[in-house]
Amino acid sequence: SKRKAKELYAMPHPDRWSAHFSALTDLAFDSLTWGNIVLRFLDAQNDPVKLRAFNNEILGIPEPTVRTNDTTFDHLRRLIPAAGSNDPPPWNYKDEHGEVTGLIPILSTQVAYIGMTVDNQKDTLKYRVRAVGKDGRSYLLDYGILPATPHFPELRAYLDTQRFTTVDGISSAIFRCYMDIQGTRWFDSIDYCLADYPRTQGVAGSKENVQTTDRVWPVKVNSKSGQGIYILYFDSNFWEGRLYRDVIQHYDPKRHRAYAPAMYLPRDVGDDYLQELMQMREVWKHRRMIWEKVSTTAVNDYGDCEKIGLIMDWCVRQAKEQAA
Incomplete structure (x- = not known):
């Protein structure tokens, strides 16, 4: 009977595509020529989403029920230069009195710019500052919490006064600040970005139902007064994959990858930063891979700061290439 058949041959995962039929067994269609299959395989390299599609649609390998990759302390410890390392040397971001040293652990000729990213909270701003090298590798110089008061005077004061110095004694200010404007302080954030443009750029993540293949795209929004400003929306899922999978989990000290350069941490980075x-x-x-919090109570604000930092670096380098 049909009922008996359903009991004997129940579909284990009705919500996922799990056909196991390889296209390699049937080259009857023009789209399934060896040449096209090879081109699809080559195009899928270094793109996990395309590679999973190739494995399922061409090789007939069923999709996994659940695949989870967690970032661990071991992943993060590898980003702290070991004692005796010269490229880069280990450094502390605070001195014995708990004050920020402002030290950039590389030469001035190696530095491209200093960037700050800010994650907007209800009552606070969480931030991080990195020096980005000309080869794309970056170095955490400071992180912490500022009050989220109207007009953000503490943030402006930090940007105006904080300086960072390379090992050869060259001092520099923060070149660019990217601020997540989403949340309860949307209009305050937009007003601040208007007042501090172009140093401060507003950004906002788009996580669900992204209708574009662009990784970053400008959107014009209005302040309370009606004045318009462009903010940068970004594909959160893509950039989370770039940060957690490509930059952190797949970090290889012996191989520089231009699309996912190393993101170094100081020796005295706190557990609060690492935990987030x-x-x-x-x-x-x-039927797709997504990034989500490990629990409903998880806090990942510094992770968001690092994610926004990757977007900043991509935009800065795009602007330089277009100007060249």
């Missing part, structure tokens, strides 16, 4: 970089994981849901 371990609160996202990649899972298979609704």
Whole structure:
């Protein structure tokens, strides 16, 4: 009977595509020529989403039920230069009195710019500052919490006064600040970006139902007064994958990857910072891979700061290439 058949041959995962039929067994169609299959395989390299599609649609390998990749302390410890390392040398971001040293652990000729990113909270701003090298590698110089008061005077004061100095004694200010404007302080953030443009750029993540293949795109929004400003929306899922999977989990000290350069940490980076970089994981849901918090109570604000930093670096380098 049909009922008996359903009991004997129940579909284990009705919400996912799990056909196991390889296209390699049937080259009857023009689209399934060896040449096209090879081109699809080559195009899928270094792109996990395309590679999973190739494995499923061409090789007939079923999708996994759930796939999870968690960032661990071991992943993050590898980003702290070991004692005796010269490239880069280990450094502390605070002195014995708990004050920020402002030290950039590389030469001035190696530095491209200093960037700050800010994650907007209800009552506070969490931030991080990095020096970005000309080869794309970056170095954490400071992180912390500022009050989220109207007009953000503490943030402006930090940007105006904080200086960072390379090992050969060259001091520099923060070149660019990217601020997440989402949340309860939307209009305050927009007003601040208007007042501090172009140093401060507003950004906002788009996580669900992204209708574009662009990784970053400008959107014009209005302040309370009606004045318009362009903010940068970004594909959160893509940049979370770039940060947690490519930059952190797949870090290889012996191989520089231009698309995912090393993101170094100081020796005295706190557990609070590291913990917030371990609160996202990649899972298979609704026939696609997405990044989500490991729990509903997880806090990943510094992780968001680092994610926004990757977007900043991509935009800065795009602007330089277009100007060249």
